[in-house]
Amino acid sequence: QKEVEQDPGPLSVPEGAIVSLNCTYSNSAFQYFMWYRQYSRKGPELLMYTYSSGNKEDGRFTAQVDKSSKYISLFIRDSQPSDSATYLCAMSSSSNTGKLIFGQGTTLQVKP
Amino acid sequence: NAGVTQTPKFQVLKTGQSMTLQCAQDMNHNSMYWYRQDPGMGLRLIYYSASEGTTDKGEVPNGYNVSRLNKREFSLRLESAAPSQTSVYFCASSEDRGDTEAFFGQGTRLTVV
Numbered sequence: 001q002k003e004v005e006q007d008p009g010p011l012s013v014p015e016g017a018i019v020s021l022n023c024t025y026s027n028s029a030f031q032y033f034m035w036y037r038q039y040s041r042k043g044p045e046l047l048m049y050t051y052s053s054g055n056k057e058d059g060r061f062t063a064q065v066d067k068s069s070k071y072i073s074l075f076i077r078d079s080q081p082s083d084s085a086t087y088l089c090a091m092s093s094s095s096n097t098g099k100l101i102f103g104q105g106t107t108l109q110v111k112p
Numbered sequence: 113n114a115g116v117t118q119t120p121k122f123q124v125l126k127t128g129q130s131m132t133l134q135c136a137q138d139m140n141h142n143s144m145y146w147y148r149q150d151p152g153m154g155l156r157l158i159y160y161s162a163s164e165g166t167t168d169k170g171e172v173p174n175g176y177n178v179s180r181l182n183k184r185e186f187s188l189r190l191e192s193a194a195p196s197q198t199s200v201y202f203c204a205s206s207e208d209r210g211d212t213e214a215f216f217g218q219g220t221r222l223t224v225v
Binding site: 004006008034041042043044045046049088090098099100101102103104105 | 157171202213214
């Protein structure tokens with residue numbers, strides 16, 4: 001069993017929809033939780049970062065971490081075609097922020 | 113500001129051939145990383161280097177060697193390529209503070225035939 005599980009999708013939604021992306025994990029030592037966005041044939045780019053439990057909001061994006069359930073989520077409000085990408089959750093147990101365990105990635109398509 | 117630069121962008125190798133993937137960063141980061149990305153597997157850490165002169169194994173190090181040439185450059189070598197090493201390889205760098213992010217290069221698409 002992988003340390004981090006993520007539904008690979010693909011997920012297709014109409015423009016304006018609310019999107020929910022989720023990951024579960026098994027390692028209770030994880031403290032740093034991230035969401036990366038990866039466009040086709042590009043490198044991943046950090047979208048959201050959360051330390052320990054709680055919520056974080058940035059514009060249309062909200063990240064939630066529930067350490068008691070070992071579950072993290074990314075919500076996208078008013079989704080746009082430009083949000084079409086692969087979304088990867090990533091976690092770390094240390095401040096070595098490049099040493100990450102990634103989920104499989106969820107491919108999202110937002111249709112106009 | 114180029115960030116993290118990887119060369120080459122594409123490569124086709126025959127089984128048993130060797131090659132070196134190059135990575136350079138211009139952000140003065142101490143730590144650098146090599147990942148591979150395969151369909152349905154996400155990114156998996158091959159090797160990382162916390163500082164110049166040090167390297168450590170990641171999740172999938174077998175079949176690879178690395179060199180941290182200086183603070184800017186971190187290379188990944190395949191001594192005898194195998195079809196199982198067909199993948200997209202990403203280099204990344206970070207500052208290693210808890211509130212900072214890792215920056216990724218554009219990737220090298222490697223096919224071993």
